[in-house]
Structures are given as C-alpha cells and as structure tokens.
Amino acid sequence: MKDLERQQGVASEQVVLVGVQLAGQPHEEEPLEELTGLAEAAGADVVGLLTQKREKPDPHSYLGRGKLEQLTHMVSGTEADIVIFDNDLSPAQTRNLEQATGVKVLDRTELILDIFSTRAQTLESRLAVELAQLEYSLPRLKRMWTHLSRMKMGVGMRGPGEKQLETDRRLVEKRISDLRGDLDKIHQRREREVSARNDRMTVSLVGYTNAGKSTLLNALTDSTVMAKDQLFATLDTRTRRWRLPGWGPVLLSDTVGFIKNLPHKLIASFKATLEEARQANLLLHVADASNPAVLDQIHAVYDVLLELGIEQKNTILVLNKADLVEDAHQLHVLEERYPGAVKISAHTGEGLDRLAAAVSETLSENFLDVEVEFDVADGGTLAYLSRNAEVFSRAYSNERTTVHCRIPRALLRPLEREGVIVREHEGETPDAEIRSLPSQLDDSIDDVA
Numbered sequence: 453m454k455d456l457e458r459q460q461g462v463a464s465e466q467v468v469l470v471g472v473q474l475a476g477q478p479h480e481e482e483p484l485e486e487l488t489g490l491a492e493a494a495g496a497d498v499v500g501l502l503t504q505k506r507e508k509p510d511p512h513s514y515l516g517r518g519k520l521e522q523l524t525h526m527v528s529g530t531e532a533d534i535v536i537f538d539n540d541l542s543p544a545q546t547r548n549l550e551q552a553t554g555v556k557v558l559d560r561t562e563l564i565l566d567i568f569s570t571r572a573q574t575l576e577s578r579l580a581v582e583l584a585q586l587e588y589s590l591p592r593l594k595r596m597w598t599h600l601s602r603m604k605m606g607v608g609m610r611g612p613g614e615k616q617l618e619t620d621r622r623l624v625e626k627r628i629s630d631l632r633g634d635l636d637k638i639h640q641r642r643e644r645e646v647s648a649r650n651d652r653m654t655v656s657l658v659g660y661t662n663a664g665k666s667t668l669l670n671a672l673t674d675s676t677v678m679a680k681d682q683l684f685a686t687l688d689t690r691t692r693r694w695r696l697p698g699w700g701p702v703l704l705s706d707t708v709g710f711i712k713n714l715p716h717k718l719i720a721s722f723k724a725t726l727e728e729a730r731q732a733n734l735l736l737h738v739a740d741a742s743n744p745a746v747l748d749q750i751h752a753v754y755d756v757l758l759e760l761g762i763e764q765k766n767t768i769l770v771l772n773k774a775d776l777v778e779d780a781h782q783l784h785v786l787e788e789r790y791p792g793a794v795k796i797s798a799h800t801g802e803g804l805d806r807l808a809a810a811v812s813e814t815l816s817e818n819f820l821d822v823e824v825e826f827d828v829a830d831g832g833t834l835a836y837l838s839r840n841a842e843v844f845s846r847a848y849s850n851e852r853t854t855v856h857c858r859i860p861r862a863l864l865r866p867l868e869r870e871g872v873i874v875r876e877h878e879g880e881t882p883d884a885e886i887r888s889l890p891s892q893l894d895d896s897i898d899d900v901a
C-alpha cells in the first residue's frame with residue numbers, strides 16, 4: 453500500500469496549476485483562485501498558473517496540443533515538481549500528461565484527498581479518507597505501476613507483469629471491503645449515539661469550506677474549536693452546548709466543509725461524520741457573503757445536501773462575514789434572493805442576536821410544547837416520549853403519568869390513541885436550570901462528539 457501513498461503528498465512541492473473552462477460552465481473572474489487555496493492548504497508552493505477555454509476536453513491530454521506545449525515549457529521553466537488540474541482527469545489523460553511534462557500530474561480530486569489525508573485525526577476520518585483514496589486509485593493502478601517501473605528500472609524498460617497488477621488489484625479490493633465494513637460499524641454506532649440524544653434539540657452548521665462555521669460555533673458557544681483561514685480546517689464533527697435565548701440549551705455541531713464538485717466517494721465515506729447533520733432538527737447553512745463566488749458556493753452546498761438526502765430539512769441561510777463585504781450590490785442580491793437569510797459577522801458578533809431569534813422561532817414553529825397524560829402502566833408511551841421528545845418534567849398522580857415535553861409536530865400523531873391525552877402546555881417553558889435532563893446529557897458533557 454506504500455506505493456499508493458507515494459502518489460499523494462504535495463506538501464512543500466512546487467506546483468503548476470491548470471484550469472480548463474469548458475463551454476457551458478459559468479464564467480469565473482479568477483478561475484484558479486480556489487485551486488490555489490486548495491494547493492496552499494495542502495502545503496504546496498504555487499509557481500505557475502495556466503488556463504484555457506475549450507469547447508470540450510481533448511480526450512488524449514485534456515488540453516489542446518499548443519497548450520500542452522506551453523505547459524511543458526512552464527514546468528521546465530519553473531522547475532515544478534507537480535502539475536495539478538482543476539478538472540477531473542481520466543487515468544489515460546493523466547498518464548499522457550505525465551509523459552509529456554515529465555512530472556507527476558494530479559487532478560483536483562486527488563488534491564482534495566491529499567489535504568484530507570494530512571488533516572484526518574480521528575480513526576473515523578482516517579478510515580474514511582483511506583477508503584476514498586483507494587476507491588479513487590483502483591482504476592488507476594496501472595498508471596501507478598508505470599511510475600514505479602520508471603523509477604526502479606528506468607524509462608522504456610518493461611513494467612511489472614499483468615500478474616503483479618492483478619495481485620495488487622485484489623489486495624486493494626480486499627482493503628476497500630474491510631474499510632467499508634469498519635466504517636459501516638462506526639456509522640451504525642454513530643447513528644445510535646446521535647439518536648440517543650434526540651431528547652435534545654440539535655442544530656448543525658453546514659456550508660462551504662472556509663465560510664466561518666467553526667468561528668460561528670466558537671462565537672455562539674464560547675468555545676475554542678480550531679478556526680483558520682484555510683480550506684478544510686475542520687474534518688471532524690464537534691458538538692457544543694448552545695444556550696439559545698428564549699429556548700434553552702440546544703446542541704450545536706460543526707461539520708466538515710463542502711466544496712463544489714466534491715468527490716462523491718468522499719461524501720459517501722464521510723457519511724458517519726455527517727450523521728449529526730442528517731439527524732439535526734435544523735441546519736444553519738453558513739455562507740461567506742464577502743466571497744465573489746458566494747452564489748455558486750451556496751448552490752454547491754445545496755448539491756451536497758441533496759446527495760446526502762437532507763435537502764428537505766429546515767434550514768436557515770446565514771450570510772456571514774458581513775463585516776468584510778465590500779460589494780454592497782452583492783449583499784443586496786443575496787438578501788433579495790434569500791429573504792429568510794440572516795446577515796451576521798461571526799467575527800464582530802453583529803447579527804448573532806437576530807440569528808438566535810430566528811433559530812428559536814424556527815424551532816418553535818416546528819415543535820410543540822405539550823403535556824401528555826397517560827396511564828402509569830403505559831410504558832410504550834413513556835418510551836416513545838423519551839425517544840422522540842425533549843422531556844422537561846414527569847409527574848405521577850392517580851395512576852396517571854403527566855410528561856411535560858417538547859416534541860416535533862410531526863411526531864405527535866402516533867400519540868393520538870386511546871387513554872393518551874395531549875394538551876398544549878400553558879405558561880412558561882421551564883428554563884435550563886429546572887429542566888430534568890437524561891443522565892447522558894449532564895452538564896459535564898461539553899464536547900458530545
């Protein structure tokens with residue numbers, strides 16, 4: 453497996469970035485800006501940029517012949533070690549480009565995988581990255597062997613036999629299936645853990661990488677999760693307690709950032725990490741309103757939510773970095789297009805009170821504060837409530853149990869049965885201090901993840 457790893461790793465390498473704008477793609481002012489950010493996040497030193505507009509990719513080398521020559525000159529002129537394409541390359545295109553330029557060629561997906569592999573800290577994210585890397589490499593094994601044979605035996609010598617390749621392929625396939633099994637187990641456990649906390653409202657921060665999710669989590673919950681001006685600073689979910697004015701404590705989770713054209717395999721491998729977002733009662737979609745590409749980024753996030761099957765969830769769009777916005781017109785366009793959006797600055801604290809009010813209001817619209825009365829012998833109703841509701845108090849009298857709780861509107865229906873009385877709770881919802889909490893949610897649990 454070492455040989456596969458050798459393919460990755462661009463830290464402290466000199467790189468040339470290449471972007472091809474195909475017909476029908478939206479025009480970008482600075483087409484290689486994001487790729488530059490990604491390369492820098494991976495620790496590379498960008499020494500050259502090259503762009504081309506084409507109707508469609510050249511099947512042989514993605515670039516046209518003239519551009520390819522230009523690239524080859526640029527590589528030798530800058531003494532670059534690696535070329536990184538913004539576009540996804542086929543194994544054959546990569547091979548041909550490597551032959552022409554004489555250096556390693558990576559595409560955007562490989563670069564993202566490289567960043568993820570250096571950032572992954574927990575067992576779960578390490579396994580997820582390894583799985584995504586291997587799945588990506590499998591169809592490219594041949595190319596890797598071409599590399600190796602060139603290194604070990606010199607150009608033009610015979611490469612390893614098909615037999616060796618077959619053995620390798622089988623090893624990789626076996627490892628992939630082991631990793632899938634391990635991740636499945638983690639996912640199932642995570643699913644159980646997260647749903648065990650269902651009695652507490654959960655809000656999840658999602659959004660484009662570098663939008664300010666971690667900064668917002670810190671600002672709202674007074675914590676110190678790492679926030680950095682770097683793409684993919686966060687890979688693992690962190691959950692913190694947020695005392696939401698007018699509502700009480702909720703759990704707020706930070707998640708891995710999204711990016712346009714996020715490799716599908718990577719999303720799939722990160723399913724367990726994104727479980728928080730899948731089960732959240734509300735999503736806060738954080739966008740960087742100061743970024744000229746913010747509209748594209750918002751759409752890219754919708755695409756990923758769609759892929760995760762959670763695009764239907766209650767979502768509040770949060771227009772962050774209001775303090776940095778120079779283009780008032782852009783902000784105006786955003787506010788017109790998304791009337792429900794809340795403008796904030798996680799940095800200065802501007803708008804955080806409005807955000808809290810919007811969250812509290814959305815939660816109130818979707819949850820009912822009720823008293824449920826039923827027979828003490830009715831263990832089923834009690835179990836249902838402790839699974840699905842946020843329970844504030846429980847009282848017994850005359851063989852009847854009365855539970856005061858907050859429950860999603862949609863989950864009230866199964867309670868409409870004989871012997872169970874549901875009435876709206878009158879008066880104040882108790883605040884955090886007098887609320888009875890299930891034992892696994894006592895105050896010592898700050899970092900639930």
Ligand SMILES: Nc1nc2c(ncn2[C@@H]2O[C@H](COP(=O)(O)OP(=O)(O)OP(=O)(O)O)[C@@H](O)[C@H]2O)c(=O)[nH]1
Binds near residue numbers: 664679683
């Ligand atoms: N000026 C300004 N900077 C902000 C604001 N919010 C976040 N930032 C900065 O933006 C950068 C990225 O912030 P993070 O909170 O790490 O972003 P993230 O969404 O968690 O990013 P990933 O974890 O990489 O996906 C950091 O340098 C923050 O200091 C804001 O409201 N105003």
Ligand SMILES: [Mg+2]
Binds near residue numbers: 665666679686
């Ligand atoms: Mg972050």
